[in-house]
Amino acid sequence: MARKISYKQAINEALDLEMRRDPTVIVLGEDIVGGAGAPGEIDAWGGVLGVTKGLHAKHGNRLMDTPLSESAYIGAAIGAAACGMRPVAELMFLDFMGVCFDQILNQAAKFKYMFGGKAKTPVVIRAMVGAGFRAAAQHSQMLTPMFTHVPGLKVVCPSNAYDAKGLLIQSIRDDDPVIFCEHKALYGSECDVPEESYAIPFGEANIVRDGKDVTIVSYGLTVHRALDAAEKLAKTGVQAEVIDLRTLSPIDWDTVIESVENTGRLVVVDEANPRCSIAGDVAAYVAQNAFGALKAAPQMVTAPHTPVPFSPVLEDLYIPSADAIAAAVNKTTARALAA
Amino acid sequence: MTNNPFPLSKDELLAAYRTMRTIRDFEERLHVEFAKGDIPGFVHLYAGEEACATGIMMHLTDIDRIASTHRGHGHCIAKGVDVHEMMAEIYGKATGACRGKGGSMHIADLSKGMMGANGILGAGAPLICGAGLAAKFRGDGGVGITFFGDGASNQGTVLESMNLAAIWNLPVIFVVENNGYAESTSVEYATAVDSYVDRAAGFGLPGVTVDGTDFFAVHEAAGEVIRRAREGGGPALLECKTIRFFGHFEGDAQTYKAKGENDWNRENRDCLRIFANRVTSAGAVSEAEIALVDREVASLIDAAVESAKGAPLPSPRDLLTDVYVAY
Numbered sequence: 001m002a003r004k005i006s007y008k009q010a011i012n013e014a015l016d017l018e019m020r021r022d023p024t025v026i027v028l029g030e031d032i033v034g035g036a037g038a039p040g041e042i043d044a045w046g047g048v049l050g051v052t053k054g055l056h057a058k059h060g061n062r063l064m065d066t067p068l069s070e071s072a073y074i075g076a077a078i079g080a081a082a083c084g085m086r087p088v089a090e091l092m093f094l095d096f097m098g099v100c101f102d103q104i105l106n107q108a109a110k111f112k113y114m115f116g117g118k119a120k121t122p123v124v125i126r127a128m129v130g131a132g133f134r135a136a137a138q139h140s141q142m143l144t145p146m147f148t149h150v151p152g153l154k155v156v157c158p159s160n161a162y163d164a165k166g167l168l169i170q171s172i173r174d175d176d177p178v179i180f181c182e183h184k185a186l187y188g189s190e191c192d193v194p195e196e197s198y199a200i201p202f203g204e205a206n207i208v209r210d211g212k213d214v215t216i217v218s219y220g221l222t223v224h225r226a227l228d229a230a231e232k233l234a235k236t237g238v239q240a241e242v243i244d245l246r247t248l249s250p251i252d253w254d255t256v257i258e259s260v261e262n263t264g265r266l267v268v269v270d271e272a273n274p275r276c277s278i279a280g281d282v283a284a285y286v287a288q289n290a291f292g293a294l295k296a297a298p299q300m301v302t303a304p305h306t307p308v309p310f311s312p313v314l315e316d317l318y319i320p321s322a323d324a325i326a327a328a329v330n331k332t333t334a335r336a337l338a339a
Numbered sequence: 340m341t342n343n344p345f346p347l348s349k350d351e352l353l354a355a356y357r358t359m360r361t362i363r364d365f366e367e368r369l370h371v372e373f374a375k376g377d378i379p380g381f382v383h384l385y386a387g388e389e390a391c392a393t394g395i396m397m398h399l400t401d402i403d404r405i406a407s408t409h410r411g412h413g414h415c416i417a418k419g420v421d422v423h424e425m426m427a428e429i430y431g432k433a434t435g436a437c438r439g440k441g442g443s444m445h446i447a448d449l450s451k452g453m454m455g456a457n458g459i460l461g462a463g464a465p466l467i468c469g470a471g472l473a474a475k476f477r478g479d480g481g482v483g484i485t486f487f488g489d490g491a492s493n494q495g496t497v498l499e500s501m502n503l504a505a506i507w508n509l510p511v512i513f514v515v516e517n518n519g520y521a522e523s524t525s526v527e528y529a530t531a532v533d534s535y536v537d538r539a540a541g542f543g544l545p546g547v548t549v550d551g552t553d554f555f556a557v558h559e560a561a562g563e564v565i566r567r568a569r570e571g572g573g574p575a576l577l578e579c580k581t582i583r584f585f586g587h588f589e590g591d592a593q594t595y596k597a598k599g600e601n602d603w604n605r606e607n608r609d610c611l612r613i614f615a616n617r618v619t620s621a622g623a624v625s626e627a628e629i630a631l632v633d634r635e636v637a638s639l640i641d642a643a644v645e646s647a648k649g650a651p652l653p654s655p656r657d658l659l660t661d662v663y664v665a666y
Contacts (some may be wrong), residue, residue, distance in 0.1 A: 026476065062476075069504060072499035075465020076472055079483075082454055083404060083473035102496070106459050107466060115447040115455065116438030117661035176663060193602050250663060 002194045008051050008187040009125075010161040014168035015052065015088065018198045019059045022086060027052065027170060028064040028073055029090030029126075031315050036065035039168060049052050049090055049128070049187060066314035070100035074125065078108040078177070086172055087146070093139045094127035097146070098275040108177040120175040124168070129157065130221055130271055131308045132185040140308035140315075142271040146180045148248045154202060155248040159223040161191045166200030175201060183221045186267055203222035203250035208258070214329050215259040218269035219245040221319070222301075226269050228322035233329055240329060256282060257290050260324055264295035265332040269320050274302040296314055299328040327335035342622035346553065352618050353632060355397060356513075359389035359611050359638045361422065362413040366585070368640050369429065370414075372377045373589040377648070379431050382443045386415035387475060387584035390610035391516050393419035394557030395484060395577075398565045402481040404452045406463030406469035408516075409444050410583075411456025426643040432650035439653040440661065452481075461487055461494025464513065468500050471509030482510040482568045489530060492519025492538070501542040504574035512564050512574045513544075516551065518583040523595040525565075539576035546656055549578030552610040555617075582608055 005013070019025045032052045034045025046053025056063045066073035070091065075091035091097065098102065101306040104125065111119040131140040147155045154176050160162040164182070170180040207229050208223060216226045223244045230240035241259050245251060260266050265284050270279035286298055301320045309315050343349060347415045361577050366386040372575035373382055385392070388410075396417035399405070415425055420436060428435030429443045436446050447455035454470065474481035477650045487497055492515050504511045515535050519526050532538055539546025547564065549556040557579055558572040564575035593601070618624040 021510070022537060024476075046486045064507075067499075067502060069503055072465045072468060072498045072503040074427075075462070075496065075500070076468035079406070079454070079466030079469020080476075082466065082475045083470045085469075085473045085476065087469070101461060102459055103465055104444035106463055111447075111455070113662040114445045115435060116436070116440050118437070119447065119449050119455075137358065151664070154663065203509075213471075213582070 002183055002192040004190045005161055005193045006188055006190045007161040007164050007182070008049070009159070010193050011051050011182065012053070012055065014172070015055055016058060016166045017168055018172045019055070019062060020283045021197070025086045025088065026062045026064070026080070026082060027055065027065055027088045027090070028077060028120060030066055030068055030092055030229060032090050033065045042260065043177045044143040047090065049184070051187070052090070056210035070096050071103055074100040074302060075083040075103035077123050077125070078121060081108070081121045081177070082119055088126060088172060090218060091125050093129035094129045094143050095138050095141050096127070097143060104153070104177070107148055112176065113152060117336050121177050124178045125321055126180045126182060129181040130183040131303070131315055132183055132221070134310065136313055137307035142303070144181055144248055145272050145276055145281070147276065148281070149276070152176065153249060154178045155181065155241065156202070156246070157220045157248060158246060158336065159183070159186065159220055159244050160189060161193050163206070165193055166198050167246065169197060170202060171197040174202070181220065184203045185186055187220050200246070202247045203252050203303070204246065205252035205255040206244040206246055207241060207255065208244050209240065211241040211263065213239045213240045214267060214332055215241050215243060215256070215263045215265055216263035216267045216269060216325065216329065217243045217245060217256055219248060220271060222271050223323045224321055226325055229325035229329065232322065232326050236327060238333060245310050248319040250337035251299050253285060253289070260286050260290045261293045265329070266294065266298040267301060267325065267328045268298065269301045271303055271319060271326055273305050274300060276303060277302055296332040296334070299331055301325050301328045345618065345623055346559070346623055350626050351397070351478040353628060354612060355393055355534035356618070356624070357393040357636060358393045358417050359554070359614065359630055360376070361639065362386070362389045362392065362416045364636050364640045365412055365416060365422065367423075368644060371481060372591060377612070378429060380442050381428065381588045383410040383588050384430055384585040385502070386409050387582045387610070388516055388518060389413055389516070389550045390554040390557050391579040391581055394554050395561040396512060397558060398562050399452070399482070399484070401452050402479055404454050404481065404483045406454045406470070406485040407456045408468040408486050408488060408491065409456060409458055410447060414604045414664040415446050415448070415453055415456065417568070418453045419451045420446065420453050423646055424644045426647040426651045427539065430650070431649060431652070432647055432657045433657070434650040436552060438657065440657070450599065460491035461496040461503045462491055463487065464497045467511050468503050468509055471504065472507065474510055480556050480569050482512065484512045484514055486516055487509060489515060489519065489526040489645055490522060490524070492535065493530060495511070500634070501539070501544060501574070501576070505542045505544055508571070508573040510571070511574045512568060513541040513574065515576065515578040517578055518581045520583060520595070521586065522587045529551070532545065535576060535578040544574055544576050546576040546578065548578040548580065551581030552613060554610060554614045591621065626666060
């Protein structure tokens with residue numbers, strides 16, 4: 001039975017369902033309950049933006065607030081995963097990878113391969129990504145490419161509530177470490193989400209709009225910008241196909257290649273900085289594997305190669321806009337956007 | 340047992356000696372084989388520190404977890420990892436403990452509770468908090484031990500983990516194997532406190548320092564903190580003051596050590612010799628029994644080297660297995 005719930009509620013629901021299903025699932029992170037040891041309410045915050053609110057009442061001490069020690073508690077989650085638990089650790093902001101990256105890069109990502117396949121590390125690291133919150137350079141980055149670069153990690157970035165629930169359930173059940181990227185600007189966005197449990201397999205992109213003239217590939221928040229652009233373009237007679245990658249590692253190359261073979265044009269939209277980005281990765285892959293199908297050079301629409309600025313007037317320029325996406329499409333079709 | 344003044348049975352004494360002798364011979368032999376150029380990469384030898392791993396690990400079973408270091412061979416052997424598989428791993432062979440994909444610095448056997456040697460200093464401390472957390476959730480009475488050197492004792496991960504283990508009352512022991520040198524840098528230079536017990540106190544943990552060349556001292560102190568942790572008493576720190584007979588890595592000229600330091604240590608602070616003297620002079624174990632263990636271990640190591648040398652190499656297709664490959 002589907003009903004409209006938000007991206008934030010969908011994540012909460014996925015955690016609740018998996019904690020009910022599997023006693024080895026535990027959830028830990030800074031303020032994920034809130035108020036630990038303090039004189040006031042327990043579950044005071046339920047996470048800094050309330051994503052885990054209410055879970056403590058249902059699951060008690062299987063949710064644990066941690067000290068502000070990212071290396072220690074992310075590492076503990078990884079160690080517990082290597083010892084048979086399925087921990088979901090919240091890193092709050094993915095930007096905080098800087099203070100715990102060794103545990104992710106050199107420990108979790110490596111165990112299975114380095115130990116000859118004899119270890120598994122079923123840990124999920126949830127974290128907020130993306131700009132738009134006026135949170136400036138250290139709380140707003142889209143660092144998906146840095147994790148996608150690392151073999152052994154899986155990287156997920158849902159664009160809507162339905163996907164958030166199904167992909168988080170899959171992430172918890174997966175035996176590899178998963179970096180689960182939640183775009184903070186999407187927490188309030190709602191769509192139809194079934195009440196029951198369901199898992200969305202990794203590596204299956206979603207064609208969110210059909211079109212025959214150009215393929216727009218994106219993930220996360222910018223899927224919505226791409227859809228806005230496609231709407232505008234339709235009015236000028238350009239039919240854009242929009243692909244939501246959903247998972248960046250593994251990535252669904254087949255859907256991307258098949259679409260480009262139909263449309264002959266590619267625009268990749270990525271909120272990350274452009275160098276060594278998902279956009280560059282997809283453009284290169286298509287150029288290498290579907291060059292003959294291309295009628296124009298692939299275009300990349302990304303953030304500029306700068307840190308995320310604070311001032312709203314600058315930050316609004318930072319995130320790829322629907323207009324910038326439409327302009328990139330028009331470059332591939334060599335047509336001017338009407339009006 | 341009338342001649343045995345020790346808190347261990349004769350069989351246990353011989354088992355302890357066998358473990359220490361196995362580690363020593365394993366490392367001495369690697370020293371020789373490495374010099375021949377047959378072993379790829381880097382090896383960091385544990386010789387001189389055998390009493391630490393052995394005295395601690397005798398209190399553990401397979402449900403207990405350890406997180407080791409780059410100098411991990413001794414921890415592996417004492418935790419029960421198969422010596423043949425270890426040797427084959429160090430030679431990069433398909434029959435190795437990690438099928439040749441890990442090497443000396445990454446030997447692991449999770450079925451034995453050995454969570455891996457580790458090439459990143461101090462990385463085991465957060466991981467062992469996870470092992471302790473898992474044991475606590477399961478209620479299986481398991482404990483976790485993380486080893487780190489005087490060098491890694493200054494990593495933030497170790498300090499963060501001591502705090503985390505303390506506030507969550509985890510069944511975790513932090514073992515500093517203080518051999519005096521962080522690579523080539525002395526502990527006096529690099530560590531701001533004179534005693535690691537002071538570090539422990541900073542996190543509200545009990546801390547104890549023992550002579551790491553004295554098996555019995557390590558065994559007794561470890562027994563106490565491990566029992567306490569198993570019973571829910573929480574984490575502790577154990578400092579073993581020990582020595583490293585070889586360099587940081589094989590090939591290290593060790594010019595930072597005092598002249599004659601290694602020779603003096605081998606003459607006066609050899610934990611195997613100290614142990615054997617004590618148990619034989621007390622009459623708990625005979626010299627013949629010690630000699631028998633020596634011979635048996637020597638053949639085990641010979642056999643391990645021979646089988647490792649003759650073992651098959653990984654096949655090219657192994658490059659792409661045991662990891663998700665998207666490209």
